[in-house]
Amino acid sequence: MAGLTGGDPSLLRRINSAVVLHALRATDSATLTEITRVTGLSRPTVEGVVEGLIEAGLVVEAAADESTARRQGRPARRFRFRAEAGHLLGLEIGPHRVAALLSDLDGRVIGAQAKDVDENAPADERLERLRTAVAELLRRAGVARGSLRAVGAATPGIVEADGTVRLGTALPGWTGLGLGERLGRSFKCPVLVENDANAAAVAEHWKGAARESDDIVFVLAGLSPGAGALIGGRLHRGYGGAAGEIGALHLLGRDVTPETLLSTTDQPLHPLDEQAVARVFAEAREGDERARAAVERYLQRLVHDVAALVLALDPELVVIGGWAAGLDGVLEPLRRELARYCLRPPRVTLSLLGEAAVATGALRLALDHVEEQLFAVEGATARR
Amino acid sequence: MAGLTGGDPSLLRRINSAVVLHALRATDSATLTEITRVTGLSRPTVEGVVEGLIEAGLVVEAAADESTARRQGRPARRFRFRAEAGHLLGLEIGPHRVAALLSDLDGRVIGAQAKDVDENAPADERLERLRTAVAELLRRAGVARGSLRAVGAATPGIVEADGTVRLGTALPGWTGLGLGERLGRSFKCPVLVENDANAAAVAEHWKGAARESDDIVFVLAGLSPGAGALIGGRLHRGYGGAAGEIGALHLLGRDVTPETLLSTTDQPLHPLDEQAVARVFAEAREGDERARAAVERYLQRLVHDVAALVLALDPELVVIGGWAAGLDGVLEPLRRELARYCLRPPRVTLSLLGEAAVATGALRLALDHVEEQLFAVEGATARR
Known part of the structure; x- marks a missing residue:
């Protein structure tokens, strides 16, 4: 274990810089004494590292706190992370x-x-x-x-x-x-x-509906739904970057496409025509029978696709985003069906970030x- | 980073023990000089660690190699890991x-x-x-x-x-x-x-069909298939240990159960009656039309379940085990359908370990x- 006791001095310098930056970033500002205490580094080491970080533009001396100055004469210098660097x-x-x-x-x-x-x-x-x-x-x-x-x-x-x-x-x-x-x-x-x-x-894990959970599936619902999954807080991309591409699942059962499911005419919708989709949903809300049946067919498909993901991955939480997040009542059927068929049904919630996600x-x-x-x-x- | 340069001496001893054990386990036997070279530890440290491991029963002096002894007089002592400990x-x-x-x-x-x-x-x-x-x-x-x-x-x-x-x-x-x-x-x-x-x-990753791959799905095919997945070489259990339990997927489409799909009578098979299943497959091989149709229905279901896993996880390799591994021609339809519908189809192979898996x-x-x-x-x- 020579690497642990001896080691490369430049690597050690980088580690110490990272440790000091990490500590400064977790607070508004800190004195050298505070940094020394939090990091466990020696005072001379902290002084050298902070000097280097100031030269690199990543750290700056914080404005003096006048109330402290008045009370104690010359206050200790404070330093802060330059997020604007x-x-x-x-x-x-x-x-x-x-x-x-x-x-x-x-x-x-x-x-x-x-x-x-x-x-x-x-x-x-x-x-x-x-x-x-x-x-x-x-x-x-x-x-x-x-x-x-x-x-x-x-x-x-x-x-x-x-x-x-x-x-x-x-x-x-x-x-x-x-x-x-x-x-x-x-x-x-x-x-x-x-x-x-x-x-x-x-995004939902960072500042949206999934902040409290590390095992999530995000469903970007559209006519062809895609999904992203975090496992233990880390993005699961799959071996070839194709994980979560469940849009093709319906093809296997030789089922009709979502574009056809959601159509209220004999013609399928255009896959990217979100306005046409919105019209169908609006008509369904207004009680149009044909539109309601179309929406019902679409929801069943969505439930099936989400269930496939849930059975495969067993997440703690499913977040529904994309335009289906705007649907009245997409959550209830999803929760109900997942509870029926999944051995351990996850929580289901809507995206908090919406189109910013x-x-x-x-x-x-x-x-x-x-x-x-x-x-x-x-x-x-x-x-x- | 005080922990890297100073540190707890008993932790250091444990680390050094682990390092020496690791080195010994990778070879039949080694001299103290060889251990010193491989581990980067000092000679006195290696001597102390090996002595401790001998006391713990994990290392033993290897039998002297007589040819070396004859050639060189007194040969260097050799040590080996006691796998039988x-x-x-x-x-x-x-x-x-x-x-x-x-x-x-x-x-x-x-x-x-x-x-x-x-x-x-x-x-x-x-x-x-x-x-x-x-x-x-x-x-x-x-x-x-x-x-x-x-x-x-x-x-x-x-x-x-x-x-x-x-x-x-x-x-x-x-x-x-x-x-x-x-x-x-x-x-x-x-x-x-x-x-x-x-x-x-x-098991298949350790000594079976998936030794070369770290991103795999193993399908334990039966009337109700289950699956296990390794992601980056590590078992993916899911948030509640339920990952891969795809057997319930068919329920969502309100489809009939595998027991019914595989039946050649009006009665579903018993879910655990593997002999009845084997009979259906045997009859299909002998050309019985009803049995062939039943097997075809079953394979379509299996393809669908496996495709759901593949689309969700995007593995490099799918290993088929369980009794379906004994099916004639389960691989070809699986490969064909996955190639059609998966955006990046994985390799598909049969279990090597069979019932020992x-x-x-x-x-x-x-x-x-x-x-x-x-x-x-x-x-x-x-x-x-």
């Missing part, structure tokens, strides 16, 4: 809109921008809309592009580890697109690409990346 | 049989015993059969009960972390049974209880427990 973007690229969230290094959102985009827009046009939204957002917030430390982007489809969309039928020209590489041209920092339902699951999750993934760089040196943070 | 049991408690595997501390199987049991036998009788099998096995192998370091047991049903069967409909009197506690009365060592499909997944997995879980105690001190082993 860098920024993060969370991007959503969907069929009907692109959206961007901007935050500081604490993950505090300081600006948002969204733009509609035509569902038939080719990939270039969709990405151009996104670039425009990002440029406007940065300009309005007064944040320089060079201040960005990481960008997260979420989109429908199966996304490879390198940011390539392996399969994305919801957006034209999406399958095979090197999305990470394309987005990377606009930024000097790392760009992380994730499936939209996966990102939404992360996907971009929020993308932002959180960017934040995870930066935190990993700043705070976690060979698991030092995790063990404390 | 303790033993492990892997138990299967199923509807029709109980089985036990006995191994040494290397997981090498040194004996096996199985007994038939009536599917209607009450819990007490079933456990008594198991106790008899274990007693016979230990006696035949000449292993004292006190030599057992851990016992793993696998059984159908949802098993709580404390070894209680939360739900187990396949065996009479099983739901609510404190199985871990009941088994614990026969042993002084820890007893670990696990779901049978989960155990089989672990469940007990073998239980044994591996017992071995994991012992290795954790012997070799892993705060992750020291994992990092090397």
Whole structure:
């Protein structure tokens, strides 16, 4: 165990920096004495580390507290984490809109921008809309592009580890697109690409309906539902990034598609026509028999798909998002059927973040990346 | 990071012991010089640790190699891990049989015993059969009960972390049974209880069809299929231990049960009557039209259940076990349908361990427990 008792001095310096940053980030500000106490490091070590962090722009001396100054003469110097030392973007690229969230290094959102985009827009046009939204957002917030430390982007489809969309039928020209590489041209920092339902699951766990649970399934309900799952608080992507893509399940039983189930005419709905879907739901609420039957068929399908996920994964909590979250009475049939057929039925709740979930999750993934760089040196943070 | 540079001397001793044991276990025998080189520990430290391990009975001086002795005069003393210093049991408690595997501390199987049991036998009788099998096995192998370091047991049903069967409909009197506690009365060592499909997944990963993959689903196919999944090499139990219990999925579509699907008469099969099932499959092979239609219906159901798991989890590999593993042609339809409907179809293969899978997995879980105690001190082993 030579590595534990001797070891690389530069590694030790990085570990100590991470430990001090971690401590400072958990509080408004702290004196050197307080940092020494919390971290267990020696006073000279803390002084050296804080000096280095100030040089790196990550720590700054906090404004003197005047009341303390008056009472005690010269107060001890206080230091704080500079959350404004860098920024993060969370991007959503969907069929009907692109959206961007901007935050500081604490993950505090300081600006948002969204733009509609035509569902038939080719990939270039969709990405151009996104670039425009990002440029406007940065300009309005007064944040320089060079201040960005990481960008997260979420989109429908199966996304490879390198940011390539392996399969994305919801957006034209999406399958095979090197999305990470394309987005990377606009930024000097790392760009992380994730499936939209996966990102939404992360978002609900961070600041939505799943804050209290580490084992969740998020269902992004639409005509073709997708899902994201956290297991033990970590995103479960699957071996090939395709976990949770339950939209194809109905095909196996040779059942009709959701587009047909939800139709009140002899023609199936267009898979991306959310307004047509909303009309059917509105008609059902107003008592239209044909619409009610269509909605009932759709709910049965949703229950089946969610049950498949629940039986496979056994989560503590299921969060329903996407447009089905706006449905009257989607929760009750889900709870009832899951209680009937699942050996251990999970709690079922609606998304708290609504349409912000996907971009929020993308932002959180960017934040995870930066935190990993700043705070976690060979698991030092995790063990404390 | 005081803990890394200073630290508790007894913890350090345990870490060093674990490191030396780990090194010895990876080889037939080693000299002190070799251990020093492999572990990076100092010669006096290695000498002290080896002495302690000899006192604990875990290490012994290996027999002198005579050829070396002749060549070099007095050869360096060699030491080896005493795999015979303790033993492990892997138990299967199923509807029709109980089985036990006995191994040494290397997981090498040194004996096996199985007994038939009536599917209607009450819990007490079933456990008594198991106790008899274990007693016979230990006696035949000449292993004292006190030599057992851990016992793993696998059984159908949802098993709580404390070894209680939360739900187990396949065996009479099983739901609510404190199985871990009941088994614990026969042993002084820890007893670990696990779901049978989960155990089989672990077994196929250890020494079966899934040795090369860390992301697998094992399907224990029967009239009501269960499944176990490994994610990143680790068993995924689910929040309440119910992950993979896909047998209830067909109920959601209001579909008929597998017992009815597989029947060639107007009466459903008995859920546990494997011989009746075998007859249907045999008749189908002989060309009986009604039996062929029944088998076809059953395979479609199995494909649907497996597809639900695959879409939810996205494994690299699906291993089919249970009695369906004996079916002619279960693989081809599965592969064909998964390729059609899964966005990233996994490889599909048959179990290599057959009916030994469940007990073998239980044994591996017992071995994991012992290795954790012997070799892993705060992750020291994992990092090397």
